[in-house]
Amino acid sequence: MKQYFYIGRDEEQRGPFSLEQLSRESITRGTMIWHEGMKDWKPAHAIPELVSLLDGIPPARSKTKKPDSWLAWSIISAILCCLPLSIPAIVYAAKVDSLWYSNRIEESERAAKKARNWTIASAVSAVVLWILYMFFILVLGFASII
Numbered sequence: 319m320k321q322y323f324y325i326g327r328d329e330e331q332r333g334p335f336s337l338e339q340l341s342r343e344s345i346t347r348g349t350m351i352w353h354e355g356m357k358d359w360k361p362a363h364a365i366p367e368l369v370s371l372l373d374g375i376p377p378a379r380s381k382t383k384k385p386d387s388w389l390a391w392s393i394i395s396a397i398l399c400c401l402p403l404s405i406p407a408i409v410y411a412a413k414v415d416s417l418w419y420s421n422r423i424e425e426s427e428r429a430a431k432k433a434r435n436w437t438i439a440s441a442v443s444a445v446v447l448w449i450l451y452m453f454f455i456l457v458l459g460f461a462s463i464i
Contacts (some may be wrong), residue, residue: 319337321334323353324343324350324351324362325359329442341371347363375381384426392440395440399444400440400443403439406436
């Protein structure tokens with residue numbers, strides 16, 4: 319009979335438990351579980367024999383706030399200028415919500431950070447290009463007067 323161990327909310331290892339005993343514990347889909355024969359800890363929803371125990375249990379909510387996706391800003395940046403730099407911003411921004419709601423919090427936060435960085439790079443390059451354009455127009459204007 320398999321003996322299961324899990325990591326509690328206080329980050330302490332608990333166990334061993336039989337499958338029946340484990341069903342009475344307060345585990346969620348994201349609770350990290352291990353049993354003999356496994357190489358590493360896995361979330362409960364990834365262990366086939368535990369899936370039936372988890373039916374009806376919602377995924378654990380993160381204590382952190384969902385990161386801003388930067389999607390609107392990346393689209394505005396694409397419209398105003400700098401489409402090449404806005405494309406990765408839009409791609410990363412589009413991933414943020416789907417990663418967050420599939421409980422892949424760290425990946426969601428990384429995608430949000432990359433979306434922010436690409437959006438800022440796009441906006442800064444747009445400002446620089448507009449300034450260079452205006453400078454070029456002024457130089458041509460003065461050159462035609464002389």
